[in-house]
Amino acid sequence: MTTLIKNGTVVTATEIMDADVLIDGEKVAGIAAPGSHSWEEGAEVIDASGKYVLPGGIDVHTHMELPFGGTFASDDFESGTRAAAWGGTTTIIDFAVQVFGENVMDGYETWMEKAEGNCAIDYGMHMIVGDVTDQALKEMDMLMDEGVTSFKLFTAYPGVLYSDDGKIFRAMQKAAENGSTIMMHAENGIVIDVLREQALQRGETDPIYHSITRPPVTEAEATHRVIAYAELAGCPLYVVHMSAKEAVEEVAIARNRGSNVFGETCPQYLYLGWKNLSEPGFDGAKYVCSTPVRSEDQGHQEALWRYLATNDLQIVSTDHCPFCMGDHPVHGTQKRLGEGDFTKIPNGLPGVEDRMRMIYHGAVGEGRLSLNRFVEVTATAPAKMFGLFPQKGTIAVGSDADILVWDPEETHVMSVESSHMDVDYNCYEGTEVKGEIDKVIARGKVLISDGEYHGEKGDGQYLKRGTCQLLI
Numbered sequence: 001m002t003t004l005i006k007n008g009t010v011v012t013a014t015e016i017m018d019a020d021v022l023i024d025g026e027k028v029a030g031i032a033a034p035g036s037h038s039w040e041e042g043a044e045v046i047d048a049s050g051k052y053v054l055p056g057g058i059d060v061h062t063h064m065e066l067p068f069g070g071t072f073a074s075d076d077f078e079s080g081t082r083a084a085a086w087g088g089t090t091t092i093i094d095f096a097v098q099v100f101g102e103n104v105m106d107g108y109e110t111w112m113e114k115a116e117g118n119c120a121i122d123y124g125m126h127m128i129v130g131d132v133t134d135q136a137l138k139e140m141d142m143l144m145d146e147g148v149t150s151f152k153l154f155t156a157y158p159g160v161l162y163s164d165d166g167k168i169f170r171a172m173q174k175a176a177e178n179g180s181t182i183m184m185h186a187e188n189g190i191v192i193d194v195l196r197e198q199a200l201q202r203g204e205t206d207p208i209y210h211s212i213t214r215p216p217v218t219e220a221e222a223t224h225r226v227i228a229y230a231e232l233a234g235c236p237l238y239v240v241h242m243s244a245k246e247a248v249e250e251v252a253i254a255r256n257r258g259s260n261v262f263g264e265t266c267p268q269y270l271y272l273g274w275k276n277l278s279e280p281g282f283d284g285a286k287y288v289c290s291t292p293v294r295s296e297d298q299g300h301q302e303a304l305w306r307y308l309a310t311n312d313l314q315i316v317s318t319d320h321c322p323f324c325m326g327d328h329p330v331h332g333t334q335k336r337l338g339e340g341d342f343t344k345i346p347n348g349l350p351g352v353e354d355r356m357r358m359i360y361h362g363a364v365g366e367g368r369l370s371l372n373r374f375v376e377v378t379a380t381a382p383a384k385m386f387g388l389f390p391q392k393g394t395i396a397v398g399s400d401a402d403i404l405v406w407d408p409e410e411t412h413v414m415s416v417e418s419s420h421m422d423v424d425y426n427c428y429e430g431t432e433v434k435g436e437i438d439k440v441i442a443r444g445k446v447l448i449s450d451g452e453y454h455g456e457k458g459d460g461q462y463l464k465r466g467t468c469q470l471l472i
């Protein structure tokens with residue numbers, strides 16, 4: 001069966017062209033000037049007049065069902081990937097987790113079982129290595145054959161996911177050997193733990209202290225350190241969820257000397273700050289995540305947008321990891337675990353459905369990034385960074401037909417009411433954004449059209465990924 005998207009403006013990371021797109025089965029089969037072909041015959045026709053035709057979004061950082069702080073992220077693979085589709089994301093890469101004392105492959109298989117048959121959109125896996133043993137290093141090689149080509153380690157969360165410098169360096173040496181990418185959550189967790197303990201002793205228990213006790217220097221120092229080790233080991237390094245301008249400066253400096261160092265940020269760091277963490281009552285807990293959202297007075301948000309424009313940051317992901325403010329029907333009290341003690345608030349916030357709208361709004365709607373760069377940071381660079389290009393991340397003959405029909409004239413009001421994530425608040429409640437999603441097509445199937453969902457769980461397939469395609 002063929003589908004023709006006609007009269008739209010096709011946008012990729014490099015082109016803006018008035019063109020018709022032919023989909024045959026799951027793939028893009030042709031791109032041609034309107035009126036120059038006879039593809040309409042026998043095809044289902046979508047009229048995209050006045051609309052953009054964009055590659056589906058790729059969110060390379062999600063945590064469906066992540067166990068954290070005594071509870072679980074409230075979205076599972078079914079609800080989370082369906083919400084992603086509603087928000088114009090057609091591929092996610094989630095994180096399988098090896099916890100301390102467990103085998104890496106066991107953690108991987110557990111996560112694959114959670115995902116299999118449940119996803120609305122295509123999905124890949126990164127692997128969190130929480131215990132760098134000789135066995136774990138061997139299992140990193142085994143995972144390469146499964147299409148897991150990126151491994152995440154933490155300088156944060158001592159006693160939970162933290163690895164010391166020697167373990168990080170050994171994993172980096174393994175990555176240099178097998179061609180994989182090391183992803184780092186870069187914050188100095190040892191120093192942060194001291195600051196947290198001292199804050200609690202002073203009676204500083206409100207959500208705002210979550211950010212105050214993780215100051216920018218703790219992110220910048222850890223980023224500097226892991227860059228040094230990655231350069232020494234000779235592996236590509238991807239620093240996740242960056243929020244401090246001082247930390248991104250470390251990435252920029254490394255890139256200027258020709259290193260394979262990459263950085264991502266997330267919508268929450270571009271829009272949210274201490275005014276949100278200070279919302280009355282316990283509402284600030286909604287915005288507790290790590291790295292933290294930062295003070296609006298220090299210029300972090302403007303700097304992050306600028307670093308996106310200059311390609312010192314390559315990708316906007318979400319770190320989607322939602323926890324409810326009230327009782328979750330399955331997981332119970334979530335954010336409220338930290339009422340009276342900010343260190344017990346589960347870290348994470350919802351975003352998988354919000355990213356494409358919020359970034360289009362700030363980038364194109366408010367003029368901070370070009371339309372091409374919007375596509376690049378939300379789809380093309382994510383695909384290239386994690387070995388999915390050109391199957392994903394662009395509109396080209398032979399690519400998967402993961403396509404958005406995007407109305408630049410419509411507006412959308414962000415709200416928990418209109419969203420589909422399994423969580424009871426929206427971080428951007430009431431914000432009116434320019435640009436609205438008209439249709440979402442994944443592997444040639446129309447998942448969203450006219451405000452209705454036509455997909456089913458199991459539409460999404462597992463993606464075996466290649467290695468990084470952005471290497472210098």
Ligand code: DUC
Nearest residue numbers: 185289290321347348
């Ligand atoms: N940060 C979060 O905010 N949530 C999950 C894990 C992480 O590192």
Ligand code: ZN
Nearest residue numbers: 185240241290
């Ligand atoms: Zn993290």
Ligand code: ZN
Nearest residue numbers: 061063240319
């Ligand atoms: Zn994360």
